[in-house]
Amino acid sequence: MELKREVQSSDILDPRNDYKPTPSTVEVRWDPLLGYSARLVTGGRLLPPSDFDLEALGRRTAETCFFCPDRVEAVTPLFAPELVAEGRIRRGEAFLFPNIQAYSRYSSVSLYSPALHYLPLDRITGPIVRDNLGAQVDFTLRATRHDPGAPWVSINANHMLPSGSSLFHPHMQGSVDPHPTTMQEQLARVPADRFQDYLDTERRLGERHLGNLGGVEWLAGFAPLGFNELRAFVPGVRSPEQLDEERLEALAEGIARALNLYAEMGYQSFNLAIVGAPAEGHVLSARLVCRSNLQELYRSDVAYFERLHWQAMVDGSPEELAERAGDRFRG
Numbered sequence: 001m002e003l004k005r006e007v008q009s010s011d012i013l014d015p016r017n018d019y020k021p022t023p024s025t026v027e028v029r030w031d032p033l034l035g036y037s038a039r040l041v042t043g044g045r046l047l048p049p050s051d052f053d054l055e056a057l058g059r060r061t062a063e064t065c066f067f068c069p070d071r072v073e074a075v076t077p078l079f080a081p082e083l084v085a086e087g088r089i090r091r092g093e094a095f096l097f098p099n100i101q102a103y104s105r106y107s108s109v110s111l112y113s114p115a116l117h118y119l120p121l122d123r124i125t126g127p128i129v130r131d132n133l134g135a136q137v138d139f140t141l142r143a144t145r146h147d148p149g150a151p152w153v154s155i156n157a158n159h160m161l162p163s164g165s166s167l168f169h170p171h172m173q174g175s176v177d178p179h180p181t182t183m184q185e186q187l188a189r190v191p192a193d194r195f196q197d198y199l200d201t202e203r204r205l206g207e208r209h210l211g212n213l214g215g216v217e218w219l220a221g222f223a224p225l226g227f228n229e230l231r232a233f234v235p236g237v238r239s240p241e242q243l244d245e246e247r248l249e250a251l252a253e254g255i256a257r258a259l260n261l262y263a264e265m266g267y268q269s270f271n272l273a274i275v276g277a278p279a280e281g282h283v284l285s286a287r288l289v290c291r292s293n294l295q296e297l298y299r300s301d302v303a304y305f306e307r308l309h310w311q312a313m314v315d316g317s318p319e320e321l322a323e324r325a326g327d328r329f330r331g
């Protein structure tokens with residue numbers, strides 16, 4: 001497989017170089033699976049790390065939080081008994097209930113724990129993610145069995161306000177619907193051998209392949225959709241509800257390591273999407289991107305390029321990210 005990339009360059013008269021003609025460059029790359037493009041800029045830092053006092057905001061928001069232990073059982077909804085007989089799903093500390101505002105036919109919210117209102121990314125561990133993700137897998141399995149007309153499944157996270165989360169208390173969201181999202185629809189059309197070809201190509205090149213953790217392949221995305229994009233592929237599994245205990249644990253461990261890496265790089269907000277499809281041979285995949293940190297006078301990481309041109313423009317390169325990730329995804 002050819003990984004397509006092209007550097008665009010033109011001269012500007014640069015005041016930082018006595019107004020002499022100086023090349024100004026940007027690299028365009030195309031995603032190996034879907035063909036969308038991304039722009040990589042070098043030299044600038046578009047997404048600065050943060051020294052924002054997240055813990056102090058945590059203390060303030062805990063006072064009225066619906067997901068904290070004092071309130072969560074009194075104010076969150078229950079599933080209908082034919083879907084979840086016990087109303088809500090628990091696994092370890094994780095606690096899952098219906099989204100009060102449906103985002104899809106079957107729509108769930110799951111807390112890592114009612115007690116974990118403040119959960120900075122360096123404190124996230126494999127078992128914490130495993131129990132939350134496990135509660136979601138349980139939910140998606142029950143929903144797809146209950147309603148075979150809703151086969152499109154994803155498990156997602158908006159973490160902290162810049163990522164789109166309306167609540168401070170960290171959580172994931174599950175979606176089971178009769179219709180795919182645009183990304184699901186496009187990924188479902190990718191032939192099975194193209195996933196394999198992409199993974200084989202990245203493994204051979206070695207620049208962005210981060211490792212295989214318990215059967216889950218981890219990569220720095222070649223043409224990222226957002227900042228510091230990490231991708232995971234789970235060959236042999238096509239949708240989240242098919243994850244067995246072993247692969248659930250492996251995927252959770254990788255997600256925790258990815259979030260620990262983001263913390264180390266100075267980031268506290270991210271989006272996650274774990275995307276399945278009801279298509280034979282489809283490969284379950286997950287994607288994580290960093291979002292802008294909470295801080296005064298911050299620059300949003302989503303500008304006209306991302307919002308209206310459907311093309312990310314990011315700083316740094318996937319290769320630098322892979323170097324930074326080091327051996328952490330290698331078992």
Ligand SMILES: [Zn+2]
Nearest residue numbers: 065068117169
């Ligand atoms: Zn809370």
